Amino acid sequence: MKQALEESFYKSLCTIELAKSLLGKRLVHDSEQGMTSGLIVETEAYLRYDPACHASRGRTNRNSSMFLDAGHAYVYFVYGNHFCFNVVSEGQGIGEAVLIRSLEPQQGVELMAARRGIFDRILLTSGPGRLCKAMGIDKKLDGSRLWQGPLYVENDEREAGLSIIETFRIGISQGKDLKLRFLAEGNSFVSRRPVNE
DNA sequence: GTAGGGATAATCT
DNA sequence: GATTATCCCTACG
Numbered sequence A: 001m002k003q004a005l006e007e008s009f010y011k012s013l014c015t016i017e018l019a020k021s022l023l024g025k026r027l028v029h030d031s032e033q034g035m036t037s038g039l040i041v042e043t044e045a046y047l048r049y050d051p052a053c054h055a056s057r058g059r060t061n062r063n064s065s066m067f068l069d070a071g072h073a074y075v076y077f078v079y080g081n082h083f084c085f086n087v088v089s090e091g092q093g094i095g096e097a098v099l100i101r102s103l104e105p106q107q108g109v110e111l112m113a114a115r116r117g118i119f120d121r122i123l124l125t126s127g128p129g130r131l132c133k134a135m136g137i138d139k140k141l142d143g144s145r146l147w148q149g150p151l152y153v154e155n156d157e158r159e160a161g162l163s164i165i166e167t168f169r170i171g172i173s174q175g176k177d178l179k180l181r182f183l184a185e186g187n188s189f190v191s192r193r194p195v196n197e
Numbered sequence B: 001g002t003a004g005g006g007a008t009a010a011t012c013t
Numbered sequence C: 001g002a003t004t005a006t007c008c009c010t011a012c013g
Helices: A007-011 A015-022 A109-116 A128-135
Strands: A026-031 A034-046 A073-078 A082-088 A097-105 A151-154 A164-167 A181-184
Touching (some): A015 A097, A034 A109, A034 A128, A097 A181, A109 A128
Antiparallel strands (some): A026 A034, A034 A097, A034 A181, A082 A097
16 A cells, blocks of 8 residues: 555544545555555535434444544445445544545556446446445445555545535435535536536 | 436335 | 435437
């Protein structure tokens, strides 16, 4: 592994700051099948008093890793088909996290394509379920420590000068009016373009 | 390009 | 039994 961000990075920021700060950084998975990585270009924040947040109605078996210390992974299964990957934020006992919604593929594009069964670079990792499949992220990584790997985040020089757009979150029925989705302006790998504002 | 629905299963009521 | 932080395929303009 090259330079995984340290635990202190995750602890030093609140959830919204972390969601913005992760844009332009690189998510890396050093798996048994090979190395894959991608630039984070879209995130969403889920806050503890937010009705759309899994943790807002208390701790359950499913969401328990959301209550770990900042810098752990929260991976869950949705719609009977897909995994979603989150970066846990805030201190132990506080259920907040940042959902990673899309990546721009960097290393291991061939492996991603093989895992996904498609070859269109744009569709490889543009969506939370898609990127988990491409990166080989599943329930085994739930609760893992992002500062130790094999799944981790590192800096990328492209973070500098990045413009961030704030807009509404996707795929939820509650908390729709909150602008807690963040994306890299002008990047074509985001899962959906913002509609109005 | 947009809209609709099916797949598919853990979780919660 | 309903809901769900999704994806993909098909049909229709």
